[in-house]
Amino acid sequence: MDNTRPIGFFDSGVGGISVLRRSVEILPMENYIYYGDSKNAPYGTKDVDTIRRLTSEGIDLLVDRGCKAVVVACNTATSAAIDYIRDKYVSIPVIGIEPALKPAVESTEDGKILVLATPRTLTERKFHALMESVARTREIIKMPLPGLVEIIEKGDFDEEKSFEYLQEALGDVDKNVRAVVLGCTHYPFVKQSILRILGDEVSVYDGSDGTARRLARILADRALLNPGPERGTIEILNSLGTPEILELSRYLLQKGT
Template sequence: MSHSPIGIFDSGIGGTSIFKEIATLLPHEDIIYLADSKYAPYGNKSKEDILKLSIKNTELLLEKGCKLIVVACNTATTNAIDYLRENYDVPFIGIEPAIKPASLNSKTKAIGILATKGTLSSALFHKTMNLYNEGVTVVERVGEGLVPLIEDGDLESETLQSLLQTYMQPMIKANIDYLVLGCTHYPYLVPMLKKMLPEDITIIDSGLAVARQTKAILESHNLLNNSKSTPKIEFFTNINPEVLQSFVNKDYEVSYSDF
């Protein structure tokens, strides 16, 4: 199975930020990416609906022969990954907000977390928070409305900028020195965030850590593809493929699929 593909799914294009890290670290691995944009965002859905969507995506990737699945969505990870690990035989890699490094490295003892409602209200998020937030002020903000705007592909719109300003002001006021991006869509906001945040605020996401964990799990399960062949990269989306194509290399194949 070492030559089988890695599967990645997200509620849309956000997980492409994770894909890019994995593809860079593991340049010979075949990868299949599912952008479930028809049902984005996951963040405002019930736990039951998030679980159903995660099962649907998992089973589609397994039908395509994937050897490992990356749940490239914070909301799906926090609400569904325990079930997926218990009910399917392949390894799963999840995405969690990088609370630990932010809390441990903060000098002002104040950090900001921008995430979806589904992530911030989950049991897994609160468990992680309780482990690392002692003595640290945490300013949480639900990024309401951000995912649909990113899914539209316009990363410089005035509406997007206005929303971000609203979410960032309480964090700036609280003197945070770390901003944790708790949604895989949000790394695409970094250029805009850097323009509006003080230079001493460090922005962190989980992308590189997820790629490293993916490599480690492949190695430990003897699933790493050690060939030097050119990988086959496939993207599937259940809405207009042009939007997804605009976020990835133009040489990658992006196909429509009604899933």
Template sequence: MNLHFPYPDAPVGIFDSGVGGLSVLRHIRALLPHEHLIYVADSGFAPYGDKPADVVAERCFAIADLLVAQGAKALVVACNTATVSAVRLMRTRYPDLAIVGVEPGLKPAAAATRNGKVGVLATERTLAGAKFLKLRDQIAEATGAQFLLQPCQGLADQIEFGELDSDETTAMLRRYIAPLLAQGADTLVLGCTHYPLVQASIEDVIASCGGRDVALIDTGDAVARQLGRLLEAAGLLRAFDAQVPARLTAYTSASATALSAAFNSLIGIDPPVQETSFALPRTAGHI
């Protein structure tokens, strides 16, 4: 067990297998503009979706250790696969930290659908997870919504490589989205944090397939709001300080130049980025 005593001026740590978590980061910056933030992209080990769960958990622990060493008062696991693989163990390892995971927005999707048919775009690991399947069954029973699951092999990779509107990415999106629309889905859940970064391309594909009034569900806003609630409940919200403006720093296990370019092209900011490596714990189950 790790003892950690957070305080309001400490930063919030956010991490993902790569650049996908930037879709969550932008919501956090918008909702909580006074918070110091540290972003970690494990791009040198991306994607997580095709890795064994225990290996993903090891990476999550190593990144969490780095963020805690930087004084983080809260952790946002801005990756669906990492949430499925590690968030429960992380809460045991760091009982004094607010830890927020992400999961596909099935509940808001069930509320948004007009005909009861919801397509879910996500990685194979997310869609196969017991937690996800339990959530799907609970919401389906409560609302009558039908969830059409579509694994999107390779899509997160394309986004990670910066192929946001390439012919290959467009073809991939059409291959995954068209069958859902053909089955009548009027709502699509973007069930990986990478996917909102290609929302414009998704909308173009929907239009090219004849889709009309298809709602897209991005859970980044819900994650930011949950983080805000947890910080407020713990008395850890950072107050506005004109003398010390909120700062954002970033780390990557791959190329700092590549992550800097992603920050600039995807969300229009240019924070300092450092390359780093992570000391892995002996086993994922070691807490």
């Protein structure tokens, strides 16, 4: 087994780069291949069968490139397709992501919790099971944000367009909200706009850190860690294939949240 083989990251577009960044911070010696399916973004408004097919095609590409593990760095794809992908690829670790509802509950004593996610993520049984298991005593406000992924995919996360969208969507949010869970990997790139609207006293959580740490544990448990010590490589691929989307992807990798 060649432990220098890359770790594959898949997302419906550029959002999963927020998870990739955290993984690179924790596992800098690893090699990575990131594949974003921006051609078919967003996934959050598609039916389950379509999401499963597109996710499977993306994972196929990463496995064909020799990846030793795969991270489904997309909440919608995880909700709709993770079980299918794990059944298909039993020989390699497949790590998904879920909204960071548990950390939000454990880190705040009272108040409401606002979950921002795609329509598909919020309706899937995996999210409702998560709410039932970790948030029985807290009031959860579920808010889909259709259209926000498209704004971020166009690189408008730093512009007034994304702020105006969020201001309209979040302007009437209950003032008793104490925590915000970013249930889409695209949304960390507009975190500052969310705080600008809701106030800095609101705590914001996303699943990047938990997913990256779980990846590290699984690789260690399976003796798959790259021994290093050199810093690994990062290859960015995208189904859209335009210079603009690849430039945006590299910018987000450097920018962070």
